Amino acid sequence: MTKTLSISLFALLASSAAFAQAPTQAPDNWFNLDPKLDKVQGVSTEKTYKELLKGKKYQSIVVAVIDGGVDTTHEDLKSVLWKNSKEIPGNGIDDDKNGYIDDVYGWNFIGGKDGRNINHETMELTRLYAPLATKFKDGKPLDASLQPEYEKYLKLKSDYEKEFNETKERYANYEGFLQQLNKINSMLKMQLKVEKLDVATLSKVNTGDENINKLAGNLKNMLEANGSPDLDDQIEKLGEAVDDLKGRLDFGLNTTINERTIVGDDPTNSSERYYGNNDVTGPDAGHGSHVAGIIAAARNNGIGMNGVADHVKIMAVRAVPNGDERDKDVANAIRYAVDNGAKVINMSFGKSYDYDKKAVDEAVKYAASKDVLLIHAAGNDASNNDTVGNYPNKNFISGGSAANWIEVGALSWKSGEESVANFSNYGKKTVDVFAPGVDIYSTVPFSKYKSNSGTSMAAPVVAGIAAVIRSYFPKLTAEQVKTIIVNSTEKFPTLQVVAPGAEDKKQVKFSDLSITGGVVNLYDAVKLAATMSKK
Template sequence: MAFKTFVFRLLSLYTITLAGSSLSLAQSSQWFHLDAKTDSVWGISTDRTYRELLNNRKPTPVIVAVIDGGIDSTHEDLKRILWTNPKEIPGNGIDDDKNGYVDDVHGWNFIGGKDGRNVQYETAEVTRQYVRLRPLYEGKKRSELKPAQQKEYDLFVKYRKDVEKKRAEYQEQYQSYSSFSNQLVTIISGLKNALGVSKLDTATLRNPATDNDFVKKAAAALYEMTAAQGFAQAEDIQDELTRGLEDLKAKAEYAYNPDFESRSIVGDNPDDLTQTNYGNPDITGPDPLHGTHVAGIIAADRTNNVGVLGVADQVKIMAIRAVPDGDERDKDVANAIRYAVNNGAQIINMSFGKDVSPQRKAVDDAMRYALSKGVLLVHAAGNDNKLLDTTASFPADRFMDGSAIPNLITVGAVTAKNDEHLVASFSNYGRKTVDVFAPGMSIYSTTPKNGYDNLSGTSMAAPVVTGIAAVLKSYFPKLTYADLKRIIEKSAVVQNRKVLRPESDELVDFTELSKTGAIVNLYEAVKLAQAEEAASAEKKG
């Protein structure tokens, strides 16, 4: 979730009345696996699907590529399901399979150097474009330029304004939210002392053991804040704020800082799109939180009786590091897609995006290449509560020539609340641009160092859909990318109801927010796949 949205929601929760049933389900450790009919929450019915529909079918392994910021390859819930390059000998410094990448045992890192260093922070694309144009137009007047240069000069002025505005905004937000975070820490510490407890879970906050009215009111307010976010304890809010503050600081110090440069670590020419064999085999990187969480949603080990359960049970995760803390580069995304396709990925999860794409053609060409090889792409819609029908966002839902991308599914996020708050307030949406919605709020999954935590975003909704696609491909291996997309969309459950438009008080029909007006469901998808399989067999027989 966008951190600004998260904090604003916390600050406004004192006036929100919440339904008890929705809260209890939101706190379920993995509510997205639950079933709408039996649990009254719009999960994808994972457990019911395995229990009722798939128990007599034999799955086949499916390779799913996760293009992200890195994956903790040692995690107890992920190490067994990592893809291993069968033709590569680990650590021998030789490109054994001759694919252009040395020691790519579990994937590849396109934002690392051959010396083993890695990019963690990166500038926003708008900052990079401003820096590119600055030597050409700084100090110039538009009237002095040739007509052919004036259009580019206008872009320079726009980029400069955007960079300066964004940097100032993030610096101000960091200061403001730091103050709020400090106050929250003080409140949590004070309540712990007053109640004599070591942690403030929702049960303690709902029924505090005290006669002090002030403590009761403080506990009630903190309970609303905690429960509304789907957290189990107040300390989870504190952790979320800490992560959010780190993100704000990174944006203020790096993303919109025109004097920051990290690409030299990689050692390539970022403008040379013909370069493909740069990087290193470190698939973890300095901060694998996001990618580790995404991988766990798709395929956390369902057989080891520890931690959490992924959606799919026969997946091998190929880790491709191409997304830093900042905007990913088009060159890296294009090469990551091609690497995934060339090394056998059948589905690619892409939980990233940005507003400017100067090398868009390279990404388009890579997606066309994936299309030619029958690979399905699943993309997060984004967390800016924007109407994508009228707002630029990349990778886009269409090719540059305006034609639809047949092998792409774009995913928005829903919450565990079975009411007008169903759509996540941060989610992007669009009747022409977003295909489906999936659970994306307070999703409990794997985090680095054998950890587990709730994270929110369309970044979490996309891997839910990727997991569904992987289950379908695993249990019905003859399905093509087109079949997978069609079945997922056709089986999604249409929501004929009024919901709040993201980050708005306006009630709209859910059907106005995406092409299908529906939330994905694994049970319905498998049921449809079975019906089509039976119909095909009957026709042939």
């Protein structure tokens, strides 16, 4: 959940907490760098290929990205995309008879047969609350048998109103600050006669107006605190935050809309399998393309950036809108990926409420039965997943948990007390490992690149590690790969870090934020895999 901002302009500019994630620029491609060689907590990707994997035999494997869409034309992704060799593109026939017509690059479970696609969706909280709000609009029911349902309604009503009011307030604050920042940007550029307000330019400001000098200094501090190259970049990031909040108000928390009519299925029927279309890019492939690039963007091709894994094909499965995904779609996306050959599935999404967890649980068990490893992002609410609802998760409602599941928290590239991303969810019982997730540079639509932060970025780093292991050590099972990844983490038993979300800078033991208390490392994982594969 995004923090509420102060509406005091100078307070915002002077505070490193306004949007802060890093005091200086993140090192290029830092998630692939080595802690010892490069002095940053990357996963040692380049060192691993150079020292351990050079000349080794491998098998190409398929990694499914269940997300909001993947740009299939991206210069750094098009060569690593999975293609269904049994399907003849564009002939309108289900050639491989798997129930999905023309599924060349994967499948889209949030699209309609007429080619339209869902972009924005409601939150699960809204979908649970809206029908009960209608049912109990006249207040407490006289029928005693309805009392349990009424109590559920009251809880959801409280949660919904709290979420709505907080989102509305945040939107107003963010939008107000954005407007002020745009005015300052234009005014300063004009007065200083410059085209760009970056740290170097702002550092040299020394006019006869102390207010301008102070403003320039505060802007410089803000850019340094957020790792932004210039004020235009900072404004763009803030604009995206404003758009996200507006989308949540207009769609996510809107009790009157029903975008699901686009798909034309019965959203309450989780047993329904064959719906959607073959448009795996959809209207907004920014998030999914970024995730795909972290896993497997073409390595050493002289453009863009390097993904973690080589010899991998990315299968795109679209099931995540701007809003909350539906359990039915998640379950079907997992099953589709498994049935079409994926050995690792990345799931960089999540929500606070569930609708049909049983359907998702059954799909996870199905993946386990087919030796498929699932990697899931822990979430970005700075919450303890041990005590707060976070779905999907590895714990089955029938008891027990998935042994083929890895839950991932986000690590900053900074060291010491600021090692953990301030937004990352955590959990001594629920989160398995931490991985790089702040200022991760990767692919976005139209053959462009961008730095994003989130556990959504940390999960594909782990998915990439899993893919490397499954590629070079194909006899190892999904459970063995999980064991290797969690047992090869680098531990920091004495490290004290600022607790995620702690505005007072309260510190906790890093070892208490996850089950392993460790950070993933490809180099150590490959060494352990080599040992295990000989047994």
